[in-house]
Amino acid sequence: MRVLFLGDVMGRGGRHAVAAALPVLRRDWRLDFVIVNGENATGGMGLSPDHAKGLFEAGADCVTLGDHAFDQRAMREFASVEPRILRPLNFAKSGAPGQGVRVFDAAGGRKIAVAQVLGQVFMKQPYDDPFSAIDPVLRAYPRGGQVQALVVDMHCEATSEKTAMGHWCDGRASLVVGTHTHIPTADAQILSGGTAYQTDAGMCGDYDSVIGMQKDEPMRRFITGMPQTRFSPALGAATVSGTYVETDDSTGRAKRVEMVRLGGRLAPAGPAPLPEILWSGHGGA
Ligand SMILES: [Fe+2]
Ligand SMILES: [Fe+2]
Numbered sequence: 001m002r003v004l005f006l007g008d009v010m011g012r013g014g015r016h017a018v019a020a021a022l023p024v025l026r027r028d029w030r031l032d033f034v035i036v037n038g039e040n041a042t043g044g045m046g047l048s049p050d051h052a053k054g055l056f057e058a059g060a061d062c063v064t065l066g067d068h069a070f071d072q073r074a075m076r077e078f079a080s081v082e083p084r085i086l087r088p089l090n091f092a093k094s095g096a097p098g099q100g101v102r103v104f105d106a107a108g109g110r111k112i113a114v115a116q117v118l119g120q121v122f123m124k125q126p127y128d129d130p131f132s133a134i135d136p137v138l139r140a141y142p143r144g145g146q147v148q149a150l151v152v153d154m155h156c157e158a159t160s161e162k163t164a165m166g167h168w169c170d171g172r173a174s175l176v177v178g179t180h181t182h183i184p185t186a187d188a189q190i191l192s193g194g195t196a197y198q199t200d201a202g203m204c205g206d207y208d209s210v211i212g213m214q215k216d217e218p219m220r221r222f223i224t225g226m227p228q229t230r231f232s233p234a235l236g237a238a239t240v241s242g243t244y245v246e247t248d249d250s251t252g253r254a255k256r257v258e259m260v261r262l263g264g265r266l267a268p269a270g271p272a273p274l275p276e277i278l279w280s281g282h283g284g285a
Pocket of ligand 2: 008039040066179180181182
């Protein structure tokens with residue numbers, strides 16, 4: 001199965017870049033399934049139902065969220081009626097709307113399970129232990145069994161915690177990929193048990209920024225400690241960033257993994273053919 005995972009979509013620039021790129025990538029890379037992290041797609045803070053629909057229309061089969069899952073109030077209801085949206089499994093002890101894991105239909109009658117967990121290190125809220133949260137999922141949906149592939153989105157700050165999650169899932173998941181830091185790491189690899197892994201997929205956003213936000217206010221806060229205005233998403237051309245993986249349908253093991261970076265300021269990467277996708281900064285929230 002050919003699966004593309006795109007990291008945190010940042011504001012309008014990220015949404016426009018994904019809308020321009022995804023139909024081309026689906027066709028040129030003959031993708032069977034696409035997962036997009038949408039936790040920052042609406043003004044950098046959360047995901048509105050309309051913007052979620054836009055990501056699905058662009059070609060996402062599943063949209064994951066994160067610590068910003070419910071920043072947009074309407075998502076509280078929408079997550080419980082739109083089964084293609086996943087919030088972190090361990091978001092709250094009880095009462096979080098929506099679901100944290102689901103089995104999806106992929107092309108050719110195949111099945112793929114997707115789950116998301118939140119880490120604990122350096123996060124603002126004391127979320128439950130993600131390792132215990134994901135374990136029953138790994139047992140319930142062994143890759144190569146009733147599902148041909150299993151993908152885990154590990155949403156957290158610390159590279160160490162993400163790497164530990166990769167090894168915890170190795171031999172059981174097809175792909176473990178990190179989100180949340182908005183900076184792609186250069187460590188895409190297949191772990192010894194056949195699990196593809198990348199510490200962070202990076203964001204779909206403008207990298208002439210501080211993790212997707214216009215530079216001035218975050219710099220001011222670091223330098224002076226004094227907030228002056230709200231953060232707002234950067235306005236320039238976005239880079240579409242993520243992870244591409246090919247899995248063996250009979251075993252669920254990863255056969256190939258590639259880092260993906262297209263457009264904007266970052267050096268391009270991805271499986272050939274690398275499409276010429278042209279878009280400019282659309283800016284705004
Ligand atoms: Fe996040
Ligand atoms: Fe994010």
